[in-house]
Amino acid sequence: MTGDGGWIPENLDPARPSPARIYDYALGGGHNLASDREVFDQLVKIQPNARQIAWSNRAFMRRAVLFMIESGIRQFLDLGSGIPTVGNVHEIAQKADPECRVVYVDIEEVAIAHSRLLLDEVEKAAIVEADFTRPDDVLKHPETLKLIDFSAPVGLLAVASVHHVPAEIDVYSAFDRYRDAVVPGSALAISHFTADFEKVHAKEIIEAVQAKAHNTACLRTRSEIIDLFGDFEMVSPGLVAASNWRPDITPPPGVHPEQDGIWAGVGVKR
Ligand SMILES: C[S@@+](CC[C@H](N)C(=O)[O-])C[C@H]1O[C@@H](n2cnc3c(N)ncnc32)[C@H](O)[C@@H]1O
Incomplete structure (x- = not known):
């Protein structure tokens, strides 16, 4: 059940910021509250390009989906899909081929509530409320x-x-399970915040969010993130700064990959 605006769950504590809504605000979305905006405004003081980091990540997602479509994939499982905002997976995929099917998975109540509203009229896309670290809850839903x-x-x-x-939490076993569940020709796209970028104050950003929001985080290293791909073959250019993964335009205007703070890549099951 949702309250005012349809997307605000009735039991939501407006004083408690949420990472999903902070990210929505960073992307310029409309599903965030004053408490979320306050945290993000603090983040911008720590990391002036914080908004660009969010956009670089979102742009990677679009390019990864289009790469998968070009590879013949027509169905998507989006683990930690967030609050629907500009350029959702089903919009990107179904624009390329209306037959594409998308299952969104999230655990956050505003993300679930708003996804349900958005997808109510959309065929071939659905939201599953689940913890993606419990793959059976997702795969058997x-x-x-x-x-x-x-x-x-x-x-x-x-x-x-x-x-x-x-x-x-053993996220590696969870990803082993997802990779095992799919046939050759499938692909896995991951982007992940990290402390590996010298010009990004990743630890301070996480601490600032954790101080205010109910949030857990783990800043994995590049090699720890590569391990999530298991035996999938990384496609060129490998795991790189999000803006450097097959950019549409080189260099994208206003983007500084060394300040992305996010590793991103796609692996394929052969
Ligand atoms: C920063 S948002 C990313 C949204 C979208 N994937 C994107 O990149 O634009 C991260 C999302 O992951 C969700 N999430 C985090 N841990 C999760 C878990 N264990 N199971 C399901 N969703 C999770 C959060 O609720 C949040 O909505």
């Missing part, structure tokens, strides 16, 4: 089984979501 045919290639997306999984 009735909506997943309705939309995804596991005998055909699947595009797995984990875009800016795995860094919310704390180190004590």
